[in-house]
Amino acid sequence: MTDHVDVLIVGAGLSGIGAAHHIQAALPERTYAILEARDAIGGTWDLFRYPGVRSDSDMHTLGYRFRPWTQAKAIADGPSILRYIRDTATEAGIDRHIRFGHRVVRAEWSSENARWTVEAVHDGKPVHLAASFLYVCSGYYRYDAGHTPHFPGIERFGGTLVHPQHWPADLDYTGKQVVVIGSGATAVTIVPAMADRAAHVTMLQRSPTYIASLPAEDPIANRLRRLVGVRRAYPITRWKNVALSTLIYQLSRRRPQVMKSMIRKGAVQQLPPGYDIDTHFTPRYQPWDQRLCVAPDGDLFTAIRNGRASVVTDHITEFSETGLRLESGAELEADIVITATGLRLLAFGGIQLTVDGRDITPPETMAYKGMMLSGVPNFAFTIGYTNASWTLKADLVSEYVVRLLRHLDTHGYDQCVPTNADPGLTEQPLLDFQAGYVLRSIDEFPKAGSRAPWRLGMSYAHDVLKLRYGRVDDGVLRCQRRPTRDAAIPAES
Incomplete structure (x- = not known):
């Protein structure tokens, strides 16, 4: 893998493999890599090994849009889902783009260079990579520890x-x-x-x-x-x-x-x-x-x-x-x-984001379309639905990222950033969900807004219209060339 890639994906689970497939299929000229903290493909479906582990979503919606689920059981067991993810990666050659055992700890954005510098830890040593676009597909819970309340005695x-x-x-x-x-x-x-x-x-x-x-x-x-x-x-x-x-x-x-x-x-x-x-x-x-x-x-x-x-x-x-x-x-x-007392949430895999020397604190940002952050350029993340299959949303986010990258290419832009200029917008929790694992940690996540495009939608049909067919240049997502290329009059959409 080269020191610089066009798109750097964090996480080789269900979302990360799907993201790589979308980018590779739609933008074959783009270089990409996947950094995976663990030593195997599969994310959740490789981590959990308890008896009977399975999905509670049907595989016709938890499966990828581009890869039909063909087994008789729609409510599938964990090992079957893991094979499905790994087969997807192997058949498309995605597995050759994965660096295992690389836990991303920091990502620094430079507007001058229109580039992310990403630091990962591998075998206890720091590794640095550069990327034009950072795409975090690490889920939203901690992999190293679950939630266990204090029980006396x-x-x-x-x-x-x-x-x-x-x-x-x-x-x-x-x-x-x-x-x-x-x-x-x-x-x-x-x-x-x-x-x-x-x-x-x-x-x-x-x-x-x-x-x-x-x-x-x-x-x-x-x-x-x-x-x-x-x-x-x-x-x-x-x-x-x-x-x-x-x-x-x-x-x-x-x-x-x-x-x-x-x-x-x-x-x-x-x-x-x-x-x-x-x-x-x-x-x-x-x-x-x-x-x-x-x-x-x-x-x-x-x-x-x-x-x-x-x-x-x-x-x-x-x-x-x-x-x-x-x-x-x-x-x-x-x-x-x-x-079986629940999960512990973790925003963006615990990565410290920095933009032009300023550390980004997730609760101080607002989620644009439930997949980008206000004030953070060339960055996307995946959070699935709480009321439907995770992959329905993950597929749509990947499709949108492809459209966004094409938009940048078409207009000669280097960077894009969601900008909240709506004085009437009020903050809301990112997830409107009453599960204990959400309520314990939701204050550590970005905020949602009181109206579009700052709300995390929970309707697949509505999101299909917004993310698959809606305008990219909506007046909220600001795109431009980096200053060193055109310092006099930056093009903006």
Whole structure:
């Protein structure tokens, strides 16, 4: 790899590989490289190794727009998703552009040179690269540590304590009593996956989560592939699923009682007669205030119905040598405790951004179209939807970056920067989402604005119009040649 590239991508996960594919396919004359902090392709899907790890989004929307998902299961397991990402990288030759073990720590922009100087750490030593455009695809959570609350007495526990983000490869839970603390997507996945071998698995939650059962296979998608072929079936299925997920989300926001009733009826049908659904499966919040959890083919409900798993809704008082004591006075015996207690967010992988000698603090910036930062030139990042598949947004951001780079080429510009000149704009949190992992860290992220183009959209159809077809030179994104090239009258759009 050369010391300078046109586009430097940070992260070789789902977003980073997709970004590289878009740039390579649309702009083959552009040079690019990917810096990956870990030693493998895959990001999230290589990091998480806990039993049953899977997506809670269907693969017809979590998959790339340019690469159809062809397997029968739409709700796919982690290893299948990882193969899909790696196959995409290998077949397109993207893997040859990746530098593994390079953790980016700092990126400095020079307007005079219209260039980023990026510092990464490799084998404990600093490595420097230069790039005309910096594209951060590192996700939004910390890879080195998950969130574990303080539990009194945890040091006394004589069993095995595990956080799902750091799953031991040699953990044997056969015949063991397992307690999973948490009720989010990770816990809902782990409990039925461990129930087949463990003596019993208990999901211990402070409060319930909305959980809906969905078929692991999409019969319409599978039938369409047989009838019209993969290439024609994929976009039809993709838009079908986008429409369905949008309908569910809108119904949840506008008619929450209707959605609550539907989810409750689904749980009643799958749980044993007389099960206390009000206590264990009726959340205090409205549907989609937090992400709706999915149980493929109702696997969690099946495990409960078969007596292999149970749900306890209570608060932890303290750990003991043999388990946990609860506020109700009950005690849970445990050989293994899984703390599925959430993620820790991290903006831009913890990279310190500097523009012309001034350090950029993310909360002091505003996110333009949910993918660029005010006052930060030639920079883009990917944050996916909270109410739909991550890749739907990642694909659109990549398409927009391609359009932006073409716009710079066409007009002879070297740099572009979003500029907030709207005095009536008010600040809002970047993510309007009530999940605990978001609320704990959202103040460390850029702000959103009260109106476009400073709002992070959560509608795929709307974003298709804005990012795929909307104007690049919208009066907010300022483009120009670097001063040394044309100091007298800088061209601007």
